Amino acid sequence: MSSSSSRTEQTFQILTALVDGPLHGYGIIQEVGRLSDGRTQLRVGTLYGALDRLSGEGLLVLDREETVSGRLRRYYRLTDAGARVLAEEAERLSRQASVALERLRRRGTIQRAPRGGMA
Amino acid sequence: MSEILERRYRRLLRMLPKHYRQSRGEELLGALMEGAGEQRRWPEAREALSLAGLSARTRFRAAGADGGEHRASRFGETARAIAFLGAAVLALNGVNEAVMVKLYRHTLFTGWPEPHRRKDNTWELRYSVLTTLHRELPALWLLIFALVTVGWWSAARLLALGELVFAATDLDTKADMAREQLLLVAVTTLAVLLARGAAARRVRGGWLVPAGGVAAVALGVFALALRDPRTWVNSNPHRLGQRVFHVLWVGNWMVPDTRVALVLTSAVFLVVAVLGWRSPVWPLATTVVAFATFGSLVVGRFVMQWDYTDMREGGASGAAAVVGGLLAVTLLALIRERRTQRSVEPTPAG
Numbered sequence: 001m002s003s004s005s006s007r008t009e010q011t012f013q014i015l016t017a018l019v020d021g022p023l024h025g026y027g028i029i030q031e032v033g034r035l036s037d038g039r040t041q042l043r044v045g046t047l048y049g050a051l052d053r054l055s056g057e058g059l060l061v062l063d064r065e066e067t068v069s070g071r072l073r074r075y076y077r078l079t080d081a082g083a084r085v086l087a088e089e090a091e092r093l094s095r096q097a098s099v100a101l102e103r104l105r106r107r108g109t110i111q112r113a114p115r116g117g118m119a
Numbered sequence: 120m121s122e123i124l125e126r127r128y129r130r131l132l133r134m135l136p137k138h139y140r141q142s143r144g145e146e147l148l149g150a151l152m153e154g155a156g157e158q159r160r161w162p163e164a165r166e167a168l169s170l171a172g173l174s175a176r177t178r179f180r181a182a183g184a185d186g187g188e189h190r191a192s193r194f195g196e197t198a199r200a201i202a203f204l205g206a207a208v209l210a211l212n213g214v215n216e217a218v219m220v221k222l223y224r225h226t227l228f229t230g231w232p233e234p235h236r237r238k239d240n241t242w243e244l245r246y247s248v249l250t251t252l253h254r255e256l257p258a259l260w261l262l263i264f265a266l267v268t269v270g271w272w273s274a275a276r277l278l279a280l281g282e283l284v285f286a287a288t289d290l291d292t293k294a295d296m297a298r299e300q301l302l303l304v305a306v307t308t309l310a311v312l313l314a315r316g317a318a319a320r321r322v323r324g325g326w327l328v329p330a331g332g333v334a335a336v337a338l339g340v341f342a343l344a345l346r347d348p349r350t351w352v353n354s355n356p357h358r359l360g361q362r363v364f365h366v367l368w369v370g371n372w373m374v375p376d377t378r379v380a381l382v383l384t385s386a387v388f389l390v391v392a393v394l395g396w397r398s399p400v401w402p403l404a405t406t407v408v409a410f411a412t413f414g415s416l417v418v419g420r421f422v423m424q425w426d427y428t429d430m431r432e433g434g435a436s437g438a439a440a441v442v443g444g445l446l447a448v449t450l451l452a453l454i455r456e457r458r459t460q461r462s463v464e465p466t467p468a469g
Contacts, residue, residue, distance in 0.1 A: 025150035044150045045169025048143065049176050071149035 012093075013040055014050055015059065015078060015086040022063035022075035025051075051076060059085055124159055125152060131162055134174045136194070193400065195318030198310045200404030203322070205307030206264040206275075207333045208412055209282075212300060213257030214337040220254045256285055257300075261337050263311070268330045270321025272314065279308040303411040389444070399452035406445040413442055 010032075017023060017031035028051075029042045054060045059082030063075040078086070104110045128151050132144055151166065178194045234242045259278060266275035286304045322330050 025146060026153035029150070029154060043166055043169030044147060044154065045166070045171070045173035047150070048147060049173045052177075071152060072145040073149055074146050 010040065010042065010046065011050055011054065012086070012089055014042075014047070014054065015082055015089075018060065018076060018078040019083070019086070022077040024066075024073040024075050026073075028076070054082070058082075121152065121155075121157075124155055124162070127160075127162055128152065131167055131170055134171060136174070136177055139177050195314055195316060196398075196400045197404055198313040199318040199320075200400050201310035201407050202267055202275075202307060202314050203264075203330075204404055204408040205303055205310060205411065206260055206267055206279075207330075208408060209257065209260035209300065209303060209307060210264040210333065211337050213260040214341050216254045217258040218341055256282065258341075261334065264330075265334060267311065267314075268322045268327075268334075270319070272311070272319040276311050279311045283308040300412070302414060303408070306407060306411040389448075399449060399456055402445065402449040402452045406442070406449045409442050409445050413439070 013032045013035055014028060016035055017028050023031060025044065025047060029044070029047060032040050032042050051060065055062075055076075059079060060076045061079055063077035066073045066075070101110070125148065128148055132140060132147060135144070135147075147170075151162070154166075155163075234244060236242055259282060263275045263278050263282070266272070266278070283304050286301050
């Protein structure tokens with residue numbers, strides 16, 4: 001995955017929220033809040049801007065529509081292309097995190113993981 | 120309680136473009152209402168800000184897939200039309216300015232005298248490269264016009280910004296602002312910057328003919344003037360070439376003996392408005408460009424009572440008539456479109 005197409009944190013969290021199954025707008029907001037331990041509070045305008053962009057890129061599709069208590073809900077589903085992009089991004093972030101952790105261990109900022117379980 | 124909040128959210132959602140509201144409005148409202156607490160009466164400020172951001176993003180970029188084709192928003196299309204027309208007018212005017220330098224100074228980039236007011240309220244003539252460039256650099260609008268015609272919008276944006284910054288410097292009098300077409304330069308630059316996504320595309324099909332015509336006329340007059348400047352200056356002012364020369368110079372339009380320029384320009388503006396009758400985009404763009412072209416002169420002359428030494432009332436009245444006429448055409452086009460939309464909108468079931 002090229003650096004130019006690397007995802008923002010919010011986009012990454014939205015794609016991650018949809019891995020387990022389709023969600024509607026407010027469902028995505030709640031799931032992103034849970035995934036980030038409440039650090040990310042998506043706003044509706046921000047979410048729908050991202051949904052428009054991700055749908056345009058073919059990473060999400062509309063799954064179904066429901067009317068609950070008189071309110072329209074549209075459920076969005078991750079496409080195969082979306083899952084692939086998310087996997088690549090997750091691997092990229094994982095590699096970056098590994099490099100950062102390794103350097104911090106060498107510096108002594110964090111402890112090296114104990115070998116053979118708990119000491 | 121929730122009814123009041125819903126009404127306020129609906130009012131907030133009106134800031135979104137109509138086509139977006141029609142397809143997404145109820146869904147957005149549902150998400151907003153689900154996220155609001157039981158006791159909430161007013162929309163959250165950060166929520167309102169995020170909707171304003173969504174509105175701006177939706178208006179400035181392509182509206183998205185529509186029947187498999189990328190469709191530009193109405194806003195983007197209007198910005199594109201203003202950029203195209205404004206650049207054409209500025210290109211013709213800019214080439215004419217450069218021709219004037221060539222005619223009266225015989226070479227380009229050698230200094231052009233500009234009157235400057237001293238502190239004791241007397242005037243002096245100054246020669247400087249900067250004042251010369253004010254006469255010669257506007258010719259670059261021909262290049263900007265060519266760039267937007269072939270679809271190289273990024274390069275056009277950079278050049279247009281440069282022209283705007285340059286035009287905004289070294290303005291000694293209010294009349295300078297009008298002569299340098301600062302308003303038109305600003306409006307056109309803004310339009311070049313705002314035409315993005317699907318709107319930032321090259322000119323295709325039948326529109327290439329008028330686009331090529333603008334470039335050919337500008338280059339043709341420039342070539343004629345450069346070939347033999349003295350003959351050109353002394354030639355019969357009623358010759359077609361001389362008349363075209365006067366048409367190209369916007370600053371000349373206010374002088375009564377070149378009122379023919381005003382008539383010809385009015386005809387061009389009206390042709391564009393009629394050609395764009397199927398949609399209000401072109402009439403609206405033409406009105407904006409006409410106002411930006413004549414507006415500062417007309418407002419300055421009649422409202423602010425600015426003193427133009429080379430301007431007579433007749434020319435300003437004609438300019439006001441052109442802007443007023445185009446405004447009327449635009450309003451009619453908007454009313455016509457609204458009525459057409461109403462007649463094809465399905466009636467709600469039940």
